[in-house]
Amino acid sequence: MFSTLTEKYKTAVNKLILLDYDGTLVDFVPTPERAKPSAHLLNTLRTISNQPQTEVIIISGRLYFDIDRFLGVLPLNIIAEHGAMVKENGKWKKQIVDYRLWKQSVLPIFNRFALTCPNSFVEEKEYSLTWHYRNAQLESGHEHSRELIRALKDSARSYNLRIIDGNKIVEVMNNDIDKGKAVKKMLKQNEYDYVLSIGDDQTDEDMFCALSDYSNTYTIKVGEGETFAKYRVKSVSEVLNLLEQLSK
Numbered sequence: 001m002f003s004t005l006t007e008k009y010k011t012a013v014n015k016l017i018l019l020d021y022d023g024t025l026v027d028f029v030p031t032p033e034r035a036k037p038s039a040h041l042l043n044t045l046r047t048i049s050n051q052p053q054t055e056v057i058i059i060s061g062r063l064y065f066d067i068d069r070f071l072g073v074l075p076l077n078i079i080a081e082h083g084a085m086v087k088e089n090g091k092w093k094k095q096i097v098d099y100r101l102w103k104q105s106v107l108p109i110f111n112r113f114a115l116t117c118p119n120s121f122v123e124e125k126e127y128s129l130t131w132h133y134r135n136a137q138l139e140s141g142h143e144h145s146r147e148l149i150r151a152l153k154d155s156a157r158s159y160n161l162r163i164i165d166g167n168k169i170v171e172v173m174n175n176d177i178d179k180g181k182a183v184k185k186m187l188k189q190n191e192y193d194y195v196l197s198i199g200d201d202q203t204d205e206d207m208f209c210a211l212s213d214y215s216n217t218y219t220i221k222v223g224e225g226e227t228f229a230k231y232r233v234k235s236v237s238e239v240l241n242l243l244e245q246l247s248k
């Protein structure tokens with residue numbers, strides 16, 4: 001599978017590589033702030049983005065300053081917070097504004113769940129709220145996540161919010177931002193004859209789905225579960241192998 005992807009890559013003229021971060025370029029760790037990139041990963045990304053006519057974009061759900069702290073040293077454009085914040089040519093720009101109202105209604109619900117489910121915690125981003133339960137006891141975390149999703153339904157309806165039932169997270173955000181919309185915007189600005197997109201989570205499915213309308217796109221899902229992606233790899237290390245091959 002990699003050989004087709006790398007061969008096409010070598011002959012393409014204008015290339016775009018869209019990479020999710022957590023669970024795709026780095027393995028999951030107990031707290032999001034510990035998922036630092038290795039020097040090797042930074043080097044690989046730098047080498048690829050320095051190749052002619054090759055644009056590498058990191059597309060993540062993380063807080064913009066958080067992902068910037070990890071990858072800001074690289075001359076890459078970054079799409080953060082699922083598309084709510086975009087870094088182009090070194091400058092961060094907000095893509096949307098309306099978020100204060102719904103947060104007032106949703107935050108107390110999240111905090112209640114963080115209290116009742118031990119070792120779970122809430123992360124507040126400018127445009128979204130995330131409840132993380134990866135450190136909670138497996139069954140309790142799962143049960144609480146089902147309850148939380150039910151508890152959020154009313155607010156979601158009143159404020160037009162999107163509830164993401166992700167990998168050991170429940171996240172709420174405005175309905176008009178997602179990775180798919182962010183990617184479609186990119187594809188309108190430029191013409192590419194090779195688009196590679198890699199991700200592991202439910203939010204990456206929007207990206208895979210958006211790309212399925214275009215030719216010369218190669219979408220890769222990391223790990224198990226249903227997907228719109230054309231290809232699948234088992235782990236982060238397989239992703240890193242592929243990137244290394246592209247960097248040669």
Ligand SMILES: [Mg+2]
Pocket residue numbers: 020021022023024199200201
């Ligand atoms: Mg991910």
